[in-house]
Amino acid sequence: MNLQSQPGSGPSAYRILREADLRDYLASLPAIVAQLGGAPADWSISEVGDGNLNLVFIVKSGSGGLAVKQALPYVRLVGESWPLPLSRAHYEHMALVHQARLAPMLVPAVLHHDAPLALTAMELLEPHIIMRKGLIEATRYPRFVEDISTFLAQTLFFTSDLALSAAEKKQGIADFAGNHALCKITEDLIFTDPYRIAEQNRWTAPYLDAAAAAFREDLDLHVAISRLKLKFMVSPQALLHGDLHTGSIMVTDSETRVIDPEFAFYGPMGFDIGAVIGNLLMAYLASAGHERTEGERASFEVWLLETIEGVWGEFARKFLALWRSEANGDGYPPSLFTGEAGAARLEVERQAYMARLFQDGVGFAAAKTIRRILGLAHNIDFEWIADEKQRAICEARALKLARNMMLEAPSYTTIGAVTYAARELRHWQPDFAR
Amino acid sequence: MNLQSQPGSGPSAYRILREADLRDYLASLPAIVAQLGGAPADWSISEVGDGNLNLVFIVKSGSGGLAVKQALPYVRLVGESWPLPLSRAHYEHMALVHQARLAPMLVPAVLHHDAPLALTAMELLEPHIIMRKGLIEATRYPRFVEDISTFLAQTLFFTSDLALSAAEKKQGIADFAGNHALCKITEDLIFTDPYRIAEQNRWTAPYLDAAAAAFREDLDLHVAISRLKLKFMVSPQALLHGDLHTGSIMVTDSETRVIDPEFAFYGPMGFDIGAVIGNLLMAYLASAGHERTEGERASFEVWLLETIEGVWGEFARKFLALWRSEANGDGYPPSLFTGEAGAARLEVERQAYMARLFQDGVGFAAAKTIRRILGLAHNIDFEWIADEKQRAICEARALKLARNMMLEAPSYTTIGAVTYAARELRHWQPDFAR
Structure with missing residues (x-):
């Protein structure tokens, strides 16, 4: 010792x-x-x-x-x-x-x-800045889609049962099992507190009082968040970053660095994917609150939606490419999918696997959004909108999107369906704004 | 040290x-x-x-x-x-x-x-005998449903996220992570080998040659077994016995003892449940092979089907009762389901949870059946049928049932649907028998 x-x-x-x-x-x-x-x-x-x-x-x-x-x-x-x-x-x-x-x-x-x-x-990361701050300033990051999709595909694929033997995988799960106190923060602050009365919750009052109450009373939503919580606790698919929001990413025009993986543990891949997508969706729906003149951020907002589509699209493309060439794990044994017919059938199953992963990502993106508006830890995308009513309008749009994504995850079959729904809500006015 | x-x-x-x-x-x-x-x-x-x-x-x-x-x-x-x-x-x-x-x-x-x-x-368990031997002799065990359903409900519920904190759960998973060599036996012999050419495979030749070849070529089945394998590897829902067939159960008229949990690990609950159901289904479809005169085991066979129905029914009843009264875990937080409406909504979700568990059980029961007929380790229910053609007929019925259960698991919504399908196959004749 x-x-x-x-x-x-x-x-x-x-x-x-x-x-x-x-x-x-x-x-x-x-x-x-x-x-x-x-x-x-x-x-x-x-x-x-x-x-x-x-x-x-x-x-x-x-x-x-x-x-x-x-x-x-x-x-x-x-x-x-x-x-x-x-x-x-x-x-x-x-x-x-x-x-x-x-x-x-x-x-x-x-x-x-x-x-x-x-x-x-x-x-020392210099002159990198926290991506969230850059997004508030409407800065575009041309490397981001390429880099974050590589990070996600590489870290998730190579720690999954598609790349590892079951023994290596179990060892990895055990190595991170002691990080339960950090997981517990997520379990409480993301998957529980925003849906019940909890001392630490806060929201933009009084505008969102009714929405917060509705979320505390919506039992369909409580079932949905409880299923996601269980999935978070009992699906060690891969080694996750565990806190992959835009505040954990530092960027320049030409570089991307993912920092702060202290929440790392073996969990459902969709949680990391959903963290990125959810935080970009929030950046998009917060953007209106940072306008000085109407429409001045329009082309940035278009870039954001393209970025969201690109994150999923490129992640899926790279993950599938790894699966086709580097599948040395115990999942989906190649010996069960031999010949031309076997290869074709396995490819269909790969697509189905990605579709299930996407569903998970949609649900977790929604959970990450709701906690930032009704829970303890807020984000500056919304917090830096000084006009409280304007902030609440942006937050209400994000809540409406997230609620629908969580309850109707299976109806979002493509990332285009997600960005379409976000775009539809960009100009929606909640009751309190009328 | x-x-x-x-x-x-x-x-x-x-x-x-x-x-x-x-x-x-x-x-x-x-x-x-x-x-x-x-x-x-x-x-x-x-x-x-x-x-x-x-x-x-x-x-x-x-x-x-x-x-x-x-x-x-x-x-x-x-x-x-x-x-x-x-x-x-x-x-x-x-x-x-x-x-x-x-x-x-x-x-x-x-x-x-x-x-x-x-x-x-x-x-020393005396005068207990291995249950599988008793079933071959058409012995009924009046305590079995009561005891095995208690064993399953208690061991699965109290090691699940419904009863444990997430921290306790992660510790339990880590404690058993080192048992990967035993898990690997299951991963290979149950979830892989029977569906490919493997030196150790054997079956009742020549009668089942065509069936074995068909199982090796059925790509839909290969997808289904691969999904079950992944579920086995990546769903640490509860501490499983891990090998809960009727050869791991010792019985008398008045006592039941579950032995040999050396395959124990945290896995999907449906694997233990499916092991019991699958082995009882095999006992049922093997029964014809042990008849000396037609119909002499008919009332025993009725008892077996009732027992299968009882195992699931009583397990589900007891598991649900524990969930209603002993849910101190981090899953499905009671604070999200308060009041009369909350209690009612949670009860609906409990039923949905049990339905998902049942689907898993149906799939795993099928996997456990197929490996006993086309893989390395056979069981005496079939092996002790001396007439090889008669044995193969019984095995062919079990294979037909298992294949359908694995491919169409969602269509088996109740245990009655399973026993109905088994009963329908009791007199079915494969081609080679005609």
């Missing part, structure tokens, strides 16, 4: 790092000193975390920089009253290493990991 | 036990000596294992007895060329302890477990 992993002893014993502590700690790591260059005393270090859970430091020397993320033993947004295990840094590190192998250049490079300190030092 | 768990050292280091070794070993255990009574030299010890995998010893003194099961490092039926991990004894012991708590008196009591020796000493 490594003594350094004993709490309270050794140089790496857990303690919350301040800037000065971090400087001393990093200065003790030769590889980091070499990477940064310059004298440790000259490094600039600042804590910049704006997420909900962790400390994030930017460290810069004259010639280089890095990002350091340290988990806190509680939820940063809430404080010590909501404890959260440090082990999430371990799972995040494991996921990052895995993703780097499967989707090179699409996640930040890990430079150093210290398990007892729950700390990871990573490549 | 316990030195006794090091291979090759200490008193419990693994070695294959002979009768004499076992006597010395048991004589060194005070609790066992007290349990058995008498002088160790006077104990009678005989190896009686007739299963496919392990050694089984019966140890008797003048006043008592016990059964000792030791795992071999290979498949007994095949020999050292097919290695199999000793760890299965660990998983079997964990499952037995779990089942004893959930279904008291329905599994053999564990008296002693030695992990390094891969050995478990258990209550």
Whole structure:
């Protein structure tokens, strides 16, 4: 046993790092000193975390920089009253290493990991910005469809039963089983609280009071969200990022990086796919709230809808291509689909598999949308619309779309049906707006 | 670390036990000596294992007895060329302890477990016999429906997301993830080999040659079995027995004991349910082969069909009752189904859940049937029909039923539809019989 992993002893014993502590700690790591260059005393270090859970430091020397993320033993947004295990840094590190192998250049490079300190030092992403902020500014990202569809296809396919033996798959599931506290956050905040009275829920009052009440009383919706929750808990199809919204993606014109996989676990593929699609749908329906003059964002909005279609289309194309060429797992044994007829029948089944996956994605996209409007954690797509009534109008459109997607998922047979429904709601006016 | 768990050292280091070794070993255990009574030299010890995998010893003194099961490092039926991990004894012991708590008196009591020796000493079941043998003799078991439905309802419900928190559930899945070698046997022998050319396959030739070829070429069936295989690998709904055929059940007129859970893992509930139903359907369609005069087993066969209906009916009734009164898990949160309307809507969803479970059971029952006729491991229901043509006729009926159940599972909406289909085939004649 490594003594350094004993709490309270050794140089790496857990303690919350301040800037000065971090400087001393990093200065003790030769590889980091070499990477940064310059004298440790000259490094600039600042804590910049704006997420909900962790400390994030930017460290810069004259010639280089890095990002350091340290988990806190509680939820940063809430404080010590909501404890959260440090082990999430371990799972995040494991996921990052895995993703780097499967989707090179699409996640930040890990430079150093210290398990007892729950700390990871990573490549500094500069001049990347959080994609959500870019979308609010109507910035288009020409690489995004290509990159995110590669990330999804590679990470999901190669951790699925289509690529792994059942033994490898079970080992992977077991490796991430301990990350249950992070899964529990999702189970509560996405799949339960928005549909019941919960202290932490909030919404744009008074405009959405009636909608929030309706969601709390809609039993068909409660059955639908409960089925999705069960699917989330009991379908370890692949290693998920687990929190793949546009705030977990950093972008430039020419690069895309997926960050923050601390919610990683083996779950239903549709959850990651739905996270991307749902957050893009929210960006689309929030866009009207960021207009200064009517129609000024019209071509950006067209790009957003094309992007949504592209994410699914390219993901499906790449996933299917991998399935056709890299299917070394225990699922769908090739020996049962030999010859021309076998190949043709398997191809039909691949399409059917993708259709089932798409249904899951539609449902989860809806769940991710609803939680951002009626639950605890909102997003700036809507929050940065200063006019509360205008914000509520945009949110009401998203709620209407999401409710329909969740209840009628099987009727959305193509991604075009989803973007069509979103476009139809772009100018819809809720009762309170009339 | 316990030195006794090091291979090759200490008193419990693994070695294959002979009768004499076992006597010395048991004589060194005070609790066992007290349990058995008498002088160790006077104990009678005989190896009686007739299963496919392990050694089984019966140890008797003048006043008592016990059964000792030791795992071999290979498949007994095949020999050292097919290695199999000793760890299965660990998983079997964990499952037995779990089942004893959930279904008291329905599994053999564990008296002693030695992990390094891969050995478990258990209550001697006497005068119990293997149920499959009793069914061949047309013996009815009045306790069976009551007991097996209790076993299924209790073990499946209380290890599901309806009863456990998501964290407890993930821990359970991880605890059994290492039993993948036993799962792999199922994945290969049940879900793959019978549908392709495999050296170990056998069937009653020449009568079933055409049927075996048809099963190897039926691509719709290959899709159906592949979907079931994927469900088996990726649906950890509950802790399964994993091998719940009528050879894993010991019975008397008044008692039922489920034995041999070494295939235990978290999987789809329908797999255990389908195992029981499928094996009873085989007993039913094998029954004609054990007639000496036509119709002499008619009332036994009626009892068998009633038993099949009773197994599902009572299981569903008990499972639903547990769900209504003991639902402390994270699935279907009660707070989403409050008031009279909520309770009514949840009850509708419970019925829908059971319908989905039944579909799974129908599919898995079919898979369990087909593997016993076209795969490696056959069962004595059919094997003990000495007249090969008569045996093949019975097997052909079972294959026809199973094929239809697998391809048309959704059309079997009730257990009555299953027993009706079986009854319709009871006198059906395949081409080769005409």
